[in-house]
Amino acid sequence: MSEDDERQQSLPSDIEFISNKARNCNATGSGSGHPEFQSAYPDQVLENVLENVLHFLTSKRDRNAASLVCKSWYRVEALTRYELFIGNCYAVSPVRATTRFTGVRAFHLKGKPRFADFNLMPPDWGAHFNPWALAMAKAYPWLEKVHLKRMSVTDDDLATLAGLFVGFKELVLVCCDGFGTSGLAIFVNKCRQLRVLDLIESEVIDDETDWISCFPEGESHLESFIFDCVECHINFEALEKLVARSPSLKKLRLNRHVSIGQLYRLMIRAPQLTHLGTGSFSHSEIAGQGDQEPDYVNAFVACKSLVCLSGFREIVPDYMPVIYPVCANLTSLNFSYANITAEQLKPVISKCHKLRIFSVLDSICDEGLQAVAATCKELCELRVFPVDAREDSDGPVSDVGLQAISEGCRKLQSILYFCQRMTNAAVIAMSKNCPDLVVFRLCIMGRHRADHVTGEPMDDGFGAIVMNCKKLTRLAVSGLLTDKAFDYIGRHGKLLRTLSVAFAGNSDMGLKYVLQGCPQLQKLEIRDSPFGDAALCSGLHHYYNMRFLWMSSCSLTRHGCQEIARAMPHLVVEVIRSADEEMDDDIEILYMYRSLEESRTDAPRFVTIL
Amino acid sequence: MEVNYDNGLNLKATELRLGLPGSDEPERQTTPRSNKRTLSEISSSGVTDDGNDYQQDSAPPAKEQVVGWPPIRSYRKNCIHATGRYVKVSVDGAAYLRKIDLKVYRSYPDLLKALENMFKLTIGAYSEREGYNGSGYAPTYEDKDGDWMLVGDVPWEMFISSCKRLRIMKGSEARGLGCV
Numbered sequence: 138m139s140e141d142d143e144r145q146q147s148l149p150s151d152i153e154f155i156s157n158k159a160r161n162c163n164a165t166g167s168g169s170g171h172p173e174f175q176s177a178y179p180d181q182v183l184e185n186v187l188e189n190v191l192h193f194l195t196s197k198r199d200r201n202a203a204s205l206v207c208k209s210w211y212r213v214e215a216l217t218r219y220e221l222f223i224g225n226c227y228a229v230s231p232v233r234a235t236t237r238f239t240g241v242r243a244f245h246l247k248g249k250p251r252f253a254d255f256n257l258m259p260p261d262w263g264a265h266f267n268p269w270a271l272a273m274a275k276a277y278p279w280l281e282k283v284h285l286k287r288m289s290v291t292d293d294d295l296a297t298l299a300g301l302f303v304g305f306k307e308l309v310l311v312c313c314d315g316f317g318t319s320g321l322a323i324f325v326n327k328c329r330q331l332r333v334l335d336l337i338e339s340e341v342i343d344d345e346t347d348w349i350s351c352f353p354e355g356e357s358h359l360e361s362f363i364f365d366c367v368e369c370h371i372n373f374e375a376l377e378k379l380v381a382r383s384p385s386l387k388k389l390r391l392n393r394h395v396s397i398g399q400l401y402r403l404m405i406r407a408p409q410l411t412h413l414g415t416g417s418f419s420h421s422e423i424a425g426q427g428d429q430e431p432d433y434v435n436a437f438v439a440c441k442s443l444v445c446l447s448g449f450r451e452i453v454p455d456y457m458p459v460i461y462p463v464c465a466n467l468t469s470l471n472f473s474y475a476n477i478t479a480e481q482l483k484p485v486i487s488k489c490h491k492l493r494i495f496s497v498l499d500s501i502c503d504e505g506l507q508a509v510a511a512t513c514k515e516l517c518e519l520r521v522f523p524v525d526a527r528e529d530s531d532g533p534v535s536d537v538g539l540q541a542i543s544e545g546c547r548k549l550q551s552i553l554y555f556c557q558r559m560t561n562a563a564v565i566a567m568s569k570n571c572p573d574l575v576v577f578r579l580c581i582m583g584r585h586r587a588d589h590v591t592g593e594p595m596d597d598g599f600g601a602i603v604m605n606c607k608k609l610t611r612l613a614v615s616g617l618l619t620d621k622a623f624d625y626i627g628r629h630g631k632l633l634r635t636l637s638v639a640f641a642g643n644s645d646m647g648l649k650y651v652l653q654g655c656p657q658l659q660k661l662e663i664r665d666s667p668f669g670d671a672a673l674c675s676g677l678h679h680y681y682n683m684r685f686l687w688m689s690s691c692s693l694t695r696h697g698c699q700e701i702a703r704a705m706p707h708l709v710v711e712v713i714r715s716a717d718e719e720m721d722d723d724i725e726i727l728y729m730y731r732s733l734e735e736s737r738t739d740a741p742r743f744v745t746i747l
Numbered sequence: 748m749e750v751n752y753d754n755g756l757n758l759k760a761t762e763l764r765l766g767l768p769g770s771d772e773p774e775r776q777t778t779p780r781s782n783k784r785t786l787s788e789i790s791s792s793g794v795t796d797d798g799n800d801y802q803q804d805s806a807p808p809a810k811e812q813v814v815g816w817p818p819i820r821s822y823r824k825n826c827i828h829a830t831g832r833y834v835k836v837s838v839d840g841a842a843y844l845r846k847i848d849l850k851v852y853r854s855y856p857d858l859l860k861a862l863e864n865m866f867k868l869t870i871g872a873y874s875e876r877e878g879y880n881g882s883g884y885a886p887t888y889e890d891k892d893g894d895w896m897l898v899g900d901v902p903w904e905m906f907i908s909s910c911k912r913l914r915i916m917k918g919s920e921a922r923g924l925g926c927v
Contacts, residue, residue: 255815338822366822393826450826474826498827524827526819527911555817582817639816665813 184213191217216240223247224684226264226288227709228732231272243282243307244273250687250728251637252662253287254312257689258713258726261741266290266313274301282307282333289313292320299327306358307333317342318369326351332385335363343369350375361388365414365448370394381406387442390414393450396421397433404436412469413440415448418456433459445494447471454481464488471496473522479505487512496520499534499555506538510545518551528583532557536564536589543567551576558589559616564598568605577602578613584640584665587617594618600625603633610657613637623647627654638663645672652676662687670697673727677701680708685730693724695747701729702747709736710747824891825908834888836913838866849907855899862886862915870915873899885916 191214194200204214220243223229235241248264266288273280280302290313298305305328318341325331325348349372357379364371371394380386380403387410391400395416404410433456437443443463452475467489472482473496482497482505489495492513497505499521509516519542521534535558542549543563549571559581567574579599587594595616603609603626610632614622618641626633627650634657642648648668651658652675661683669692680686680701695712702710713726736746837844845865852858859870871882878897879885886898888910895914898906 252815252818254820255818256821257815338820340822473823476827522823522827523817523819526817526824526827528813528816555819580817584813584816639818664815 184209187213188217195220197222219243221245225730225732226269227734227737228684228730230734231269233733235272235276239276241273241277242280243284244269244277244280245284245286246288247286248289249287249312250662250685251287251660252664252687252689257664258728259715259741259743261289262713262744263737263739263741264288265739266294270294270297278302279304281305282309284309284311285313286311287313289315290320292316292323295320295324296327299324304330306330309333309335309337310339311335311337312339314340317344318346318348318367319344322346322348322351326353329353330358332358333361334359335361335388336366337363338366341367341369345369347372347375349379352379355382357383358385359383360385361412362386363388363390363414365390365392365416365450367392373399377402377406383407384409386410388412388445390447391416393417393448394421397453397456398431401431401433401436404440408439409442410440411442412445413443413448414471415446415450417451418449418475419451419453434462438462441466443467445469447496449475452477457481457485460485461488465490467492469494473498473520476500476524478502479508483508489513491515494518496522498522498524499532500524502533503535503538503541506534507541507545510541513546514548516542516546516549519546519549520553521555522553523555523582526555526582530557530582532582536560536562539563540566543570547571548573550574553578553580553613555580555582557582557586559586559595559598560588560590561593561595561598561601562588562590564595565601568598568601572606573608574602574606575608576611577606577609578611578637579615580613581616585617594622596622596625600629603629607632609633611635614641615639616641619643620647620650623650627651630655632657634658635660636662638666640665642666642668645669645675648672649675652679656682658682659684661685663689663691665690667692670694670700673697673701677704680705680729681731683731685728687726687728688724689726691724691727693727695722695724698724698727698729699747707731707733711740712745712747714743714745834910834912836862836865836915838868838915839917841866847913849910854903855906859886859898862913866915868915875900883917886913887916888913 187210191200191203194203194217197220200214200218204211215237216239218238219240221234221238221241222245223234224247226246226248246266246269248266249258249262252258253262264287266285274297278301281304283298288310290310295316298308308324308331321341325334352375359379362383369392371392373395376395377399380389386407389403389407389410390412391403391414393416395403397416397418397420399421400416400418404413437460440463444466446460446463446467446469449472454477457477461484464485465488468491470489470492476498477500479501482501486492486505486508490512493515495509495513495516495518497509497520506521509519521538523530524533525531534554534556536556539554539556539559540563542552543566547570550573552567552574553576556579559579564579581595588598595614596619599612599614599618599622603612609630612626612630612633612635614637620643623642623646626636630636630651633655636651636655636658638661645668647666648663649672651661652672656679658679659682664687668688673688673693674697676686698710698712701708708729709732710727710729712724713728715725740746833846833848835844835846847861847865849858852861855873859873863870868884869882870884870886871879873879878899887895888898888906889912890896890909891911898913901909
């Protein structure tokens, strides 16, 4: 089941009926095999043809469309879907998913809502991978890939993945938690075919297990090994040996406990790397002062295929020049953990003509962004993070930097920009200079901050973005915003799928404009805005088409949410409160999502499902 | 400043509130889980401002820190602070603030000695029961949650990663803390 499946016409009863038929079809689930001719289907030949044709259909949206054509297409599509994407782990049960799709080899699953990342929700809310792991163990013995985002994964789950799926090749965990180094140890040890182990922005418990040593001996199939988020010390000798026996290794991202000297040793063993996360990029504390410095420049020169560079977790700016040899080939550079100045950035960025993806800290100031704009004409994605993430911190980047980027980087498609000062003029300029924008996320960190030159709300700026950027699908707004901004969004944001709102709007009208105006809206997350029950009710026509709605610290009441829950049986309406608060009429957090199931049974006590 | 409303009645315009015209307050400023405000009111009077020259539209009495805002994952916040931890240090009655790099010090006695040298005062020794009683000064710090804490209670590593700024309180206020 994927995000676009749930139209109002596909009620559970249809799916149950069709699932039964699929079971009777006696298919093995393999795309290339033919179902046995047990039951006499009149269009069996047509189904075989269809099966072979659908084999080539990979986009999940295309597949969803194909599955709606007729029952026969539905059945065959279900047999041939190898890659299953579930955008909300509670929208469908593991049993239902594994019953419908019998041939899955790659599985994507997302759990917690994004605002949970910012401590807006107590931990232990849910999104446990365990029931999925068990269901898949039964249904998909040939499973190869699992991608999880914001899920709770335990050490046992990792053991299950490694132990029960013989051909398991690829594990990607993004923003996950609940597991530790002992789970990793078991996983890497048992997974003999492992090609990809990517731990991205996940919290890994330090059980003080030397998991790197647990990779099996002999040649490894590793192609991608990303563990930059793992905060534990690692056994470097074991890592060095592992890299030495991984001839296919292309992507390696080290954590900050790997010093630059150790990085050198790894690089000379793996000159075939295309993606490198450099670790700390400084000396370890115990490095000898008088030791001969290795020839770092040569190590980088040797990595002729390097296109993506990241890490620099504790960068010593003196070492920056060693990366000059690879700059000209870089398409992706992540300096977002490197507290460097504009002067330190310039010699690097001026060489990065092919750069398409760039992340950086605002320590480079507007001047640094001007340097980026001057060179990086191919830039598609830009993320500017704050060194000091507080509302009242100094703001080294501003409208000046944004304006410069808009003028220099005309191909920009995605931007995330944290600042303290912004003007409508700069945002409007970006909307005109960068018409290809698909993602526009501007975070003015001071709440309710107006245009710092005119004193106006930021309505017109964001209005221009939705008007001029016709491909826009994701928008995050901030600053002082009135209902007018939402009027613009509702009128012009016709392709908008994700909208994030914080401390904005004046009245229910704001939310109404959006819910009534944006037909493609899938994910709406709102905090601290004056939207109430009436606004919530104005979206009833649309909620089954959305993945979720999050509203926290708004003006909702229990009564209003109850009305929604009553009106929409396939919507799970969760009211979440801080663990120590008692349930009262005002709602702290509303999280609601469509689901084919009854409300979940694993909800903690601070969650009430209406 | 023009503020347009599409509805007919512009009740907001006639509403009596503190704040510049055209500015707005959300219905809820903070989630209930946000922080006790003990010393922040006291501190905002004695300590010079951050130096924001751009005008905030509303006039916040105290800079409340809101949970989860700005939307940066705590992993990232912790990582950036891990290198070069410069924090502002204020002393009650001093004309201007100083900045020190916490990474340079290895322990509390190390830090306190440096502060004593920098500001030419005596802070004295820490005791769990009595704080810094007897010296007339109490070193305090603002932690990640926005609370003002006495320096010395938590392990050094934890202090380093959660300290956002230091304030050396003096006089009767200091003695009050020492007796907690």
